[in-house]
Amino acid sequence: MTIYRAPIQDTLFVLNDVLGYQRYSNLPGFSDATPDVLEAILAEGAKLAENVMHPLNRVGDMEGCVRHGDGSVTTPKGFREAFDQYREGGWMGLAAPAEFGGQGLPYTVHTAVSEYMVSANMALMMYPGLTQGAIAAIITHGTDEQRATWLPKLVEGAWTGTMNLTEPHCGTDLGLLRSKAVPNGDGTYRISGQKIFISAGEHDMSDNIVHLVLARIEGAPEGVKGISLFIVPKLKLDASGNPGQRNTVSCGSIEEKMGIHGNSTCVMNYDEAEGTLLGEANGGLKAMFTMMNEARLGVGLQGLSLSEIAYQNAVSYAKDRLQGRSLSGAKAPDKKADPIIVHPDIRRSLMTMKAFNEAGRALALWTAIKSDVAHRAGDDKDRQAADDYTGLLTPVVKGVLTDKGFDHAVMAQQVFGGHGYIEEHGMSQFVRDARIAMIYEGANGIQALDLVGRKLAQNGGRAVQAFFKEVAEFCEENRADEKLAPFTKALKKGLNDLQAATMWLVQNAMAKPDNAGAASTDYMHLFGLVALGYMWAQMARAAGVKLAEGANGAASFYDNKLVTARFFMERIMPETATRLARISSGADTLMALPAEAF
Numbered sequence: 001m002t003i004y005r006a007p008i009q010d011t012l013f014v015l016n017d018v019l020g021y022q023r024y025s026n027l028p029g030f031s032d033a034t035p036d037v038l039e040a041i042l043a044e045g046a047k048l049a050e051n052v053m054h055p056l057n058r059v060g061d062m063e064g065c066v067r068h069g070d071g072s073v074t075t076p077k078g079f080r081e082a083f084d085q086y087r088e089g090g091w092m093g094l095a096a097p098a099e100f101g102g103q104g105l106p107y108t109v110h111t112a113v114s115e116y117m118v119s120a121n122m123a124l125m126m127y128p129g130l131t132q133g134a135i136a137a138i139i140t141h142g143t144d145e146q147r148a149t150w151l152p153k154l155v156e157g158a159w160t161g162t163m164n165l166t167e168p169h170c171g172t173d174l175g176l177l178r179s180k181a182v183p184n185g186d187g188t189y190r191i192s193g194q195k196i197f198i199s200a201g202e203h204d205m206s207d208n209i210v211h212l213v214l215a216r217i218e219g220a221p222e223g224v225k226g227i228s229l230f231i232v233p234k235l236k237l238d239a240s241g242n243p244g245q246r247n248t249v250s251c252g253s254i255e256e257k258m259g260i261h262g263n264s265t266c267v268m269n270y271d272e273a274e275g276t277l278l279g280e281a282n283g284g285l286k287a288m289f290t291m292m293n294e295a296r297l298g299v300g301l302q303g304l305s306l307s308e309i310a311y312q313n314a315v316s317y318a319k320d321r322l323q324g325r326s327l328s329g330a331k332a333p334d335k336k337a338d339p340i341i342v343h344p345d346i347r348r349s350l351m352t353m354k355a356f357n358e359a360g361r362a363l364a365l366w367t368a369i370k371s372d373v374a375h376r377a378g379d380d381k382d383r384q385a386a387d388d389y390t391g392l393l394t395p396v397v398k399g400v401l402t403d404k405g406f407d408h409a410v411m412a413q414q415v416f417g418g419h420g421y422i423e424e425h426g427m428s429q430f431v432r433d434a435r436i437a438m439i440y441e442g443a444n445g446i447q448a449l450d451l452v453g454r455k456l457a458q459n460g461g462r463a464v465q466a467f468f469k470e471v472a473e474f475c476e477e478n479r480a481d482e483k484l485a486p487f488t489k490a491l492k493k494g495l496n497d498l499q500a501a502t503m504w505l506v507q508n509a510m511a512k513p514d515n516a517g518a519a520s521t522d523y524m525h526l527f528g529l530v531a532l533g534y535m536w537a538q539m540a541r542a543a544g545v546k547l548a549e550g551a552n553g554a555a556s557f558y559d560n561k562l563v564t565a566r567f568f569m570e571r572i573m574p575e576t577a578t579r580l581a582r583i584s585s586g587a588d589t590l591m592a593l594p595a596e597a598f
């Protein structure tokens with residue numbers, strides 16, 4: 001049995017003391033989430049995660065989902081009841097607009113609580129996770145009628161949503177998709193085609209499933225310019241808006257897969273299923289991106305969540321497992337051996353995970369605040385600046401947090417030695433579950449290309465320049481503070497490497513696009529290192545302020561922050577130099593061998 005404790009104190013430190021969450025109380029929803037309310041929500045969410053969802057994580061892994069002959073799918077024992085509690089607690093609509101039955105609270109609060117629930121049970125949380133994306137797409141692109149028809153039930157959690165892009169021959173390259181839509185002449189369409197790998201495509205946890213499906217309207221142009229998005233319900237609605245007659249969409253099979261066994265990954269067959277257009281004809285990709293951007297931040301969070309729970313279990317094991325003696329003399333002389341936490345190499349793993357998790361949490365919450373400002377601020381300039389940040393940071397959060405999430409699940413498994421490889425301790429499940437987050441919602445290589453190929457140059461580089469300026473100003477403002485010097489100096493060095501890499505791309509990638517492709521993954525991680533380093537420098541400053549104020553009995557919490565910040569700057573941040581060296585080596589050697597040489 002694995003353990004999990006939601007890191008509430010840490011979330012509150014980041015929101016209240018580092019990111020100045022209360023500064024945003026002028027934005028809609030923020031004033032309702034006062035410090036007391038925020039704390040109460042985190043505590044309630046933690047209870048649901050720890051007591052209801054976490055005990056089902058292993059059950060989901062062992063049992064998986066079962067498809068029956070009629071195409072229906074049964075989820076693992078306890079999933080339905082846990083989802084009922086999630087729904088009844090109002091968690092689905094936490095950040096959704098009040099006019100559709102939501103609570104209108106900040107997306108930031110939703111993000112903070114989701115981290116706990118995803119740590120506790122990633123496969124279970126994917127059912128509501130995809131629904132959030134569907135809600136976002138219908139809010140942004142739906143007509144008034146579509147909003148009124150679909151949103152209240154989705155926000156309530158009575159119905160769930162899915163996202164149907166992938167087809168057997170069409171994954172990353174959506175321009176290849178073949179599913180077609182034929183107009184019925186009454187505003188509805190007949191949708192036909194096969195979609196694969198559809199998460200939560202069929203299950204037994206809700207009264208209806210609202211599929212958002214990409215298809216090509218008959219006669220539409222080839223490629224991505226001819227794709228439209230449709231709402232296709234599993235059960236068509238009757239005249240009173242209740243689920244009635246079965247639509248001609250069905251689950252043909254569910255995939256046997258490496259992890260997230262508790263989530264049904266379905267082949268979905270559309271056989272002239274009835275649907276309505278969401279957004280403009282041939283504007284499907286734009287509409288889908290609303291859903292995907294939300295989902296990408298959610299998937300980034302999955303990386304952090306799994307890194308956190310894997311870390312917590314590794315720490316517990318390292319304190320317990322007795323093997324060998326400390327290099328500096330016995331630490332538990334009354335026992336036959338010392339606990340492995342005394343060994344520097346075990347510490348290296350634990351500190352690496354800890355340093356990443358705490359900064360990753362800050363980065364995810366910072367991005368969530370930017371997303372809230374982008375959607376809720378009254379001032380156009382504020383909205384635009386925040387939107388720039390969200391766009392820039394989304395591929396970094398998705399790509400870096402999930403790459404590291406998997407690395408750390410493996411690292412935590414290693415702390416268990418052979419006991420991590422067998423199923424009994426649950427570490428293997430974290431590794432298997434974490435792996436998918438690097439692949440779906442745009443594989444991480446594609447995130448890196450999005451950052452380098454699109455986001456850097458957007459609006460003449462406005463977003464990236466704003467990021468550089470903010471980090472440089474932070475270093476400059478705190479330059480005279482000797483206590484902060486170890487952090488600001490290391491951060492400035494990382495920023496210099498990132499700026500040098502950016503300049504190298506400007507000078508070398510225009511004329512030779514392979515240079516951009518060859519640099520992209522290293523650039524994304526270099527960006528991530530600087531963003532995480534910026535989070536650590538701010539956390540160190542906030543911890544210093546708290547200690548100077550007397551720390552209210554939590555001195556060790558803030559002292560530990562300073563030590564972990566130092567570890568990050570000494571041991572992780574220097575990787576920026578390696579990344580820069582790789583980037584500036586260009587594409588020539590990488591691309592030199594002919595395909596036959598492999």
Ligand SMILES: Cc1cc2nc3c(=O)[nH]c(=O)nc-3n(C[C@H](O)[C@H](O)[C@H](O)COP(=O)(O)OP(=O)(O)OC[C@H]3O[C@@H](n4cnc5c(N)ncnc54)[C@H](O)[C@@H]3O)c2cc1C
Binds near residue numbers: 198257
């Ligand atoms: C468990 C699971 C759940 C999923 N859930 C959903 C879902 O709910 N809805 C949905 O629509 N899809 C879903 N997917 C599909 C997932 O999003 C795709 O698998 C993913 O987008 C990659 O597509 P692909 O598998 O066809 O890989 P491909 O597109 O064939 O890519 C193969 C590799 O080539 C790389 N590559 C491709 N093109 C380029 C390029 N131009 N430049 C550089 N590298 C490139 C990719 O990064 C990847 O590493 C799911 C998949 C799984 C396994």
